[in-house]
Amino acid sequence: MTQSPLHLDRLRLRHFRLLDLIDQHGSLRAVGNAINLTQPAVSQMVKDLEFALGVNLVERSVRGVTLSAAGQLALQRTRSGVATFEHLARELQTGLSPILRIGTNPVLLVKLLPSALAKLNVAQSDIRFQIRTGWVTEMMQTLWDGKLDCYIGHVNWNQVPLQMASVLRHDALIQTELVIACSASHPLAQRKSLSVKDLADWPWALPPVGTNIRMVLETGLRNNGLSSPMASVEIESDPIALISLAKQVNLLTCVPRIAIEAHSDAGEICVLDMPDFTLTGNQIYFVTLAEHEDMDSLNAMRRAIVDAAGSTTKPH
The missing domain is CATH 1.10.10.10 (Winged helix-like DNA-binding domain superfamily/Winged helix DNA-binding domain)
Structure with missing residues (x-):
């Protein structure tokens, strides 16, 4: 045919x-x-x-x-094209400023994304911003379906279908650092010298099985001869909730360091220092569909987030 x-x-x-x-x-x-x-x-x-x-x-x-x-x-x-067309029709019908639809991971709302929006001077901007948060797989699928204009977050590239990867464009932004944390009153926080073996048998507050943080932690522990952590509380939420649980219920948790730094009660949280144990951080990307590359609002967001990422990684 x-x-x-x-x-x-x-x-x-x-x-x-x-x-x-x-x-x-x-x-x-x-x-x-x-x-x-x-x-x-x-x-x-x-x-x-x-x-x-x-x-x-x-x-x-x-x-x-x-x-x-x-x-x-x-x-x-065609699904992404139809979604884009329907989004355009709604914008034209309202007669209001265009909306840039952004997907992200919750932890990036702590610092990186607000910094980028500040650089865009959103209060005076002729662009409106609609932000959705979710886990990596959900956000990538939503982007592919045309229901997001861009996604800012971690990407499991080995899990991205070839058909999806071929239509994506991305910029590398920052590398996040994962840490083990607990309440300042936790028994492990009182020890002067810690080893990864000391993590065995303690209860944890963790995100669900299959999420990137959980997989990185489990792999790191297994590589050191330990079994998977025992999740006394499993919560499908942002890292701030995990930190609050660790603090109030005396559990161990694993979160990005930037979430600890932004927590209002950071002094009550202890990051466990173990010279023999480090976790691979997440590379954060700005991702969009190739067909959206020429959107003015999208390019403005790209420039702002790249600039904000550069400011975030500069030493203070």
């Missing part, structure tokens, strides 16, 4: 929404019911889309329809 540029020009937004509906419903009849069209009309839309793109997008069987490998790729690429 060959691509038809003429038919490509005739496609409408609903043709691209069609792929998402097929993926959701698995039946052309159900898709037709969802958009008030007959099954033959939906079938014709599928044929129009396949003819325009020059590939088979849908596989049919007695159980219904599914997207082919090409259909899955087309769905992902």
